[in-house]
Amino acid sequence: METNMWPFIFNILLIAQLVESESVLAKIATILPSDEKRLFAISKISIAIDIAQSKIKTYNFGDRNITFNVSYADSQCSDSHGMNQAIDMYMKKMVHVFFGPNCDYSVAPVARQVTFWNLPLISGGAMARNFKNKNADFPLLTRAGPTNFNKLSNFIVDMFAFMRWKTGYIIYDRNEQKGVLEEFCNLFATSLHYETKYEYYKMEDVLNERKILVDKIGINNGGKYKFFHLLFKRYYDVTRCLKIPLKMQYLIIEQRAVCTLY
DSSP: OOTTHHHHHHHHHHHHHOOSSSEEEEEEEEEEOOOTTSTTOHHHHHHHHHHHHHHHTTSOOTTOEEEEEEEEEEOTTOHHHHHHHHHHHHHTTOOSEEEOOOSHHHHHHHHHHHHHHTOOEEESOOOSGGGGOHHHHOTTEEEOSSOOHHHHHHHHHHHHHHHTOOOEEEEEETTTTTTTOTTHHHHHHHHHHHHTEEEEOOOOSOOOHHHHHHHHHOTTTTTOHHHHHHHHHHHHHHOEEESSSOOEEEEEETTEEEEEEO
């Protein structure tokens, strides 16, 4: 995250927290992973926060004396650990605003809970598509990261439309890019899958699955019913009318997944 973003964030926080007093204490609870392999590790983000504090000291706030109290806690990029740290900081009255969590699975429960605490949460992560439901689920969450999967998916969809492409493949490893966040590639593929679809419509319930499997796959492979039954059900459960238009099908094999647009 660019360091020049933090003075802007601090300004927002100060406007919200300033009261008619000569001395103001701004409590910032920062919940990030301690693992230095992570993109948003405490050791990396704390440097940016220190730079922001030093720059803000040059700002003129009139007669007010602004003091910052920045606390750090390890989220472990876990939904349970991140939530536990947030509750602990809230109960100890250590927070006026949350910086993080950033990992998607960790920030989701905290971003929902802060609504009841009436505390803002600023995250450089929260990239999954579900976080766009701001008004309904995450009214006090501000995503300050460089991008999110919704915008990236929309870009790819627009590129397909511009190039008039009708076929595309997404091949990814579910466990790749763990240094960014858990299931990074899976979350992006899911976002692209949903962004390419129109409304859902249900297929007819009365289907001769064995006959369709034999016709589509062939007599020689038609006996392998159990494996293809799963594939068949998954395909018809997610079939939708797409924007380009396209059809999308997932085939998960061990740890790898293939998403087909055709």
